Each structure stands twice: as structure tokens, then as C-alpha cells.
Amino acid sequence: xxxxxxxxRAYVAAIIDGEGYIEFKxxxxxxxDRPGKPVHTVWNIRLxxxxxxxxxxxxxxxxxxxxxxxxxTYPNNDKWQDQHRWRVGYRGxxxxxxxxxxYLIVKKEKAELVVNHYDKIFSKKVFGKxxxxxx
Numbered sequence: 001x002x003x004x005x006x007x008x009r010a011y012v013a014a015i016i017d018g019e020g021y022i023e024f025k026x027x028x029x030x031x032x033d034r035p036g037k038p039v040h041t042v043w044n045i046r047l048x049x050x051x052x053x054x055x056x057x058x059x060x061x062x063x064x065x066x067x068x069x070x071x072x073t074y075p076n077n078d079k080w081q082d083q084h085r086w087r088v089g090y091r092g093x094x095x096x097x098x099x100x101x102x103y104l105i106v107k108k109e110k111a112e113l114v115v116n117h118y119d120k121i122f123s124k125k126v127f128g129k130x131x132x133x134x135x
Contacts, residue, residue: 001095002065012063012096013103015056020049022093022110024117045114047088047096054084066092094118 004012016022029042050072051057057069067088074080088096097104097111104111 001092002063004063004099008063009100010103012060013100015049015060016047016100017104017106019051020047020107022047022097022107022114024110024114043090043117045090045093045117047093049086050083051086052081052083057084057086060086064088064096066096091118 023046072083101111
């Protein structure tokens with residue numbers, strides 16, 4: 001994780017608002033490797049920004065210190081350009097959104113859901129059930 005300057009935060013927020021995708025939802029996951037194949041509810045939390053110019057993806061990775069890059073290719077369509085994609089998952093999404101949340105406009109509500117979700121989890125781990133270590 002890297003602490004961004006206010007200018008960097010505003011620019012990253014603009015990119016996320018314009019080009020990005022924030023996923024925050026629960027889904028059912030079947031554990032095929034366990035006896036009885038139990039079904040668990042799991043969270044999917046991710047941030048993705050697709051871009052045909054890889055320089056922007058390089059900038060996002062360097063500026064935030066988070067995420068990975070992958071490529072989406074379109075071998076069956078010559079008219080479509082390959083996409084570079086910046087992908088961040090779970091706590092990495094939280095660390096980025098915590099810094100850029102106040103600059104977001106379009107994706108502000110979704111970002112608030114993610115930040116509030118992790119704030120609750122972290123406050124329970126730090127303070128315990130009784131709060132501030134008091135039982």
C-alpha cells in the first residue's frame with residue numbers, strides 16, 4: 001500500500017469513476033472438496049479498471065501500490081483492441097477506496113459499502129466484543 005497525495009487520490013478516483021468497476025456482493029460457493037459438498041456464503045469484493053493503453057495501468061499500480069495486471073484478448077475479432085486490466089481484490093480495494101472515497105461521485109455509494117464493511121470487521125478485531133478490550 002502507498003499513501004497517495006491529494007492530487008493522486010483525485011486522479012485515481014476520476015479513473016475509477018469513469019472507467020472502473022467495483023463489485024461488492026455475496027454469492028454461494030459450493031465446496032466440492034469437502035464431504036457433503038457444503039455451501040458457504042462468501043463475499044466478492046473487487047475493483048477493476050480496463051484500458052487499451054497499458055501506461056494508465058502502470059500508473060495505477062505504481063500510484064496505489066496495489067493490484068495486478070492482466071490482459072483480455074479478442075482473437076476472433078480484428079476490430080477490437082486487446083485490453084489491459086488492473087484488478088484489485090478484497091482488502092486492497094478497501095485500502096484504495098479509503099483514500100479516494102471522498103473524491104468519488106458516480107461510484108461513491110458502492111465505495112461506502114465496501115469501506116463500511118471492512119471498518120466493521122477491523123473494529124471488531126481491534127476492540128473485541130466488549131469494545132476497547134473491556135469484557
